[in-house]
Amino acid sequence: MSSKLAIKIDSLSKCYEIYDAPRDRLKQMIIPKLQRLVMRSPGKYYNEFWALKNISVDIKKGEAVGIVGRNGSGKSTFLQLICGTLSPTQGLVETNGRIAALLELGSGFNPEFSGRENVYLNGSVLGIDKARLDERFADIVKFADIGNHLDQPVKTYSSGMFVRLAFAVQMHLDPEILIIDEALSVGDQFFQAKCYAAIRSMMDNGTTVLFVSHSAATVKALCPRAILLSHGELVVDGPASKVLDRYFVLGSLEANAAKSAQLVPHPESAIATVASTESTVMQTVSCLQPPFERRVSHRVGTGQAQFVECRVLADSEEAIVVETGATLRVQAVLDVLDDCPYEGEVGLVVATAEGIELFAINSFFQGARVPAMKAGEQRVLEFEFVSPLSSGARYRIDLGYRMPVQGEYVDKVFAAAGFSVVNQGDRIVPLLFDVPGTVRIGLSTK
Structure with a gap:
């Protein structure tokens, strides 16, 4: 793996075994082994679901890459394979640098522990010693801004408080690769603005960022490059604007506001x-x-x-x-x-x-x-x-x-x-700007 690469992915695939009934799982554990003993071809009592199929991508150090696609396209599986929380069925994933990930809400947190205790728990999981956590603790608390809830069990937290604390921990531990799977969507807009500013600062300092979002505006704002997945396959990898245009063509954009971001009122x-x-x-x-x-x-x-x-x-x-x-x-x-x-x-x-x-x-x-x-x-x-x-x-x-x-x-x-x-009226405005206009339809003079 080249020293210039943060992530190298080669022919990556992930297959899940889908069973129609619990007894089929038991059959799969026993019967194929017996069939092999008597030199017969083993049977299969499950259906295959390929969440990812033959993905190959190289991501350079310091790059910011957006991952887009419809629900079920394989985005989350892709990120979990990179993080190592899932094992690939086929292919190879290599990473070069410490990874910080915001995947599922509250992952890496013990719900019975307080926010304060989870800061140290999360840091230790990432390999950060206590002395360094002590140095960063005040900054983490200030960024999270959850007040007296810091010493309450995190099981009492709202989803927004979860994300505030989790993002604050990850951001202040200087990750070399930052992976975010739609986690910031639950925060209020002021916290989101703070997070985007922090992400840009990390990018300026050379952090590699992988960012999953259904928002074209977010992807364009953060990522010069994007990857579009569909049904587990890589459809296109290139400049974010071109990839998002392809996303529009597939009809899968849930937040398509960025199309009119260049419009300016009179x-x-x-x-x-x-x-x-x-x-x-x-x-x-x-x-x-x-x-x-x-x-x-x-x-x-x-x-x-x-x-x-x-x-x-x-x-x-x-x-x-x-x-x-x-x-x-x-x-x-x-x-x-x-x-x-x-x-x-x-x-x-x-x-x-x-x-x-x-x-x-x-x-x-x-x-x-x-x-x-x-x-x-x-x-x-x-x-x-x-x-x-x-x-x-x-x-x-x-x-x-x-x-x-x-x-x-x-x-x-x-x-x-x-x-x-x-919009309290009947007018449907699907993009960012409501620009008055007229449409005329007439007969051809030809």
């Missing part, structure tokens, strides 16, 4: 305004979402000023669920920590929960400026737009404040707020 449909310090400061802290610092997945910037609150309003009321076509106002508060001596610009990006950026509103292009500010000041920012987003998906708000004309960021926060969209 700029005249959005306005951005900057409120002065004399305006009424937004004092009401969001009560519908987690506290601001827990929502934010990560932030960058010089730190001279920082966003400290953000909320979405529909019909003047704070909302986390809005209707398709609603007029939305996004209010944000910016605290000035150090002098910002130049005029600046503020912007808002609406993105999917996975981080696919959909459209932006920027004060520079709307003719609004953030004036020079002194330390201790506070500014209220308000963005307003008619939402073209369709129902059935979750979205997030990213905020940015920087020096003028695309200068250095003073503060940029990701996942400052989040909301979902519902």
